[in-house]
Amino acid sequence: MRRSRTGGRRARRPDGANSDGGASGASPWGGLKGGLADPFVSRLPPYDILDEGGVEAIHETSMRLLETVGIDFRNDPETLALWAQAGAQVDGDNVKIDRNLALDLVAKAPETFVQHARNPARSVTFGKNHMVFAPVFASPNVWDLDGVRREARLADFHDFLKLTQMASSLNHGGAQICEPMDIAATRRHLEVIYGHLTYSDKPFLGDPRGGGRAQDSLRMCEIVFGRDVVEKNVVLLSLVTAASPLLWDATMLAQLRFYAANGQALIITPFVMQGANTPVTMAGALAQLNAEAIAGIALAQLVRPGTPVIYGVSLATASMKSGAPQYGTSEVARMTYVIGQLARRYKLPMRVGGGRNGAMLSDATAGAQNVMTMLPAIQAQANYIIHSAGWLESSMAASFAQFIIDLDQLAILQDFAQGIDVTDEALAFEAISQTKPGGDFFSSSHTLRHYKEIFVQPMIDTGGNYEAWRDAGSQDVTHKALKLARAALEAYEPPPTDPAIDAELRAYIERRNHELPDIET
């Protein structure tokens, strides 16, 4: 399948992109100046690493797995009843699904959908060439604003939310960017949802876990959006994760059914540790994850036909020495492209990628592994990229420094996604013919017309010469990034929130805090 190429079309930047000009010193649309205008679309052709035969071989293997091996939907009678009613072959927890049934259900999922934000200008579209970027989530630790590593707190989450709200390269808030470990685990989600609904006006993720968390997520949205709006529109998107291989467990299934029944959207996510919970070979891992994803997506359609879903995958390679997850591997990069090919085959939005690394510090490993994961995701035309900023230590810590560093890189990658303009004006024949051999273009009128287009000006000053850098105190990027983060937080202004709605949210939280147990039951 050949997709459109960028040639001949004019590269377009998001609205407002050029207003404060690349060359004037501020980042044109990186930085901390607000939102990435919707729609943000990729102008790149997707990179098809496999030919059609390769994609079909994976598809075919997945279909054989669904038909002859089946998927276990464990301890969830309601799900098993749905499958039996649909004509699947149910045997205990095991469900064998005919490919026609599976693919007919998958075809009911929309190719694109909109997630509404409380600020309508921040609503985002998923699918086709639209791209949505969210920060890291659920890290239990932080490298804080002073560069100290410690357990994460609610105040850290608020700071990350503020930076996310300001970040020009992020158009989605994600979930709990770091875990507020100073709050009981049973009640944490209330402050997380409240934070997203007040510190930010970008769209965000509903809680996928049990214990009433999904229900609370939706109820709090009803307070802010109004019940009628929530009934008719997607205001929440939630991750549900397969317990690979070939298993969906009861907790995830309950949340899948809850969000789907309420017309909300889902990211159906096989959780791949290649070699540990999948075959060690890439094709095998892909065939398995595809079967798991198709089964989850089909189930969402059984619950409510037309449920908006994202074909999602979390990808890591397991170390064959220690079993630990490895990021930035060549396998993850290669599989990323195939997942894009599979999602396009089924006409579904797709989630993959992120700035995922195993680094302890914002070092060369962090930089290399992040780009090894992000660039393939961009070229695979991922529609949703979680973990776009702030990830360190295999997700065990969210870092304020890495967050700022990643925003800079994200702006470059988003610019990359704009392809190449080959209009006559861009080809610049006149400008070249009017410049002296061996001369320069600095004063060319063509340069004056276009210099603001190149290049993304990072917030963190790099390059230059060694002596100047040494004489300015040999500051490393971590130091520079933390300075920028602290300055940004001082400049943060919250988006407007109706005081009556805020009071209603706080009252809801207070009530739920009393109802919820201190520890998980």
Next chain:
Amino acid sequence: MRRSRTGGRRARRPDGANSDGGASGASPWGGLKGGLADPFVSRLPPYDILDEGGVEAIHETSMRLLETVGIDFRNDPETLALWAQAGAQVDGDNVKIDRNLALDLVAKAPETFVQHARNPARSVTFGKNHMVFAPVFASPNVWDLDGVRREARLADFHDFLKLTQMASSLNHGGAQICEPMDIAATRRHLEVIYGHLTYSDKPFLGDPRGGGRAQDSLRMCEIVFGRDVVEKNVVLLSLVTAASPLLWDATMLAQLRFYAANGQALIITPFVMQGANTPVTMAGALAQLNAEAIAGIALAQLVRPGTPVIYGVSLATASMKSGAPQYGTSEVARMTYVIGQLARRYKLPMRVGGGRNGAMLSDATAGAQNVMTMLPAIQAQANYIIHSAGWLESSMAASFAQFIIDLDQLAILQDFAQGIDVTDEALAFEAISQTKPGGDFFSSSHTLRHYKEIFVQPMIDTGGNYEAWRDAGSQDVTHKALKLARAALEAYEPPPTDPAIDAELRAYIERRNHELPDIET
């Protein structure tokens, strides 16, 4: 133009790749254990960022530039005479070249060629899907083996040569990896060529500069290879660089003519600082560099039809604030793919890419900018990638730490280039069907058959958990890399050199040291 895809073919690794196994702790073919077996070929489809119309628009603009604006070949009567004789329109230094003449000449260059190494097992092929990797070159400073920054010395060059010889991901030695600043500039090239001919047995670059340097490069090769071998084979490859825009100067032209006349190979290299010496728009920069490259390649064919050439480009983006070169930009990444498309259009080997960055330290910037440059080069199917290891500070310093870090990343990228195996064995249907839902694959016989294939085991240990890292002394990657570099140097063993040949080389150097002036004349 649709190229072959990787599907259906078995991913192949270089010979010896699996012999010491990824999972056993040593790197399968990263590391410091010797050579990348020839041929090293990419199994990836090239990424065509532009459609055919886009490529043709750039080609057409280049042809108009050659025909109506022309290229200046400055102060080189011999070159001008060659062009006049061929029927080009010569006016002073300016030469206007009809597209038929230019393209007929370009068609005389071979699509592939071999550069011979003194060890035949190290000879490399350029062109089609072959890939050749060389270290950084010509940095006047080093970050040394103790992490101290200072001026580069001959001893540093020798250490880099030893590491290059041992590096499993490098199959080419490049040139002066760092400049031996402790030797007079006029005589430096003698020790550089001698170093390549004795400390290493990999192929390397001839000196492209005046003052007899090119001649000395060839004479010293004659001593080692034998004059008859040098007359009939490519033993040297040399960079020649355009003085963009639209200018080739006399020094470069003299060396171009010298190497071509002697049957040696050339990398014809427009030197792009986008926005400074080219139009600020990517399409304009591409049209201009393509005209410059075509002119240089055609000239090499005029000198000697069939001269092996590489379509080379050095790419950076000029800062619109300071004019300084910027690396890892989205523009460089995007243009890289188009250069691949152009080179394939003309059926020529191509050089672009490298681990090029503006970082002062081996930090997140260095990692991200390197991969932003290297991954596109791999996907563009670059046949020669200089600066694959060791570059920092916009090339002002070669770093031993970064060298080792880059070797690790290079091994990952070379593995990436092997594409995806979709044979039935790789699809692993049986393995998946025999694994319990929610279980693991660690003890699967399929895993035991294939676990050594994944994943490249970096030399530098990253990942793991924070507490273990902290308790082991919080060592950063620079520290770990330097430790590896020092250990490798202790284990270095020189490749065999005939003492008589060595004596002849030293005698040649001694004679030339007396002949050459202390300072440039």
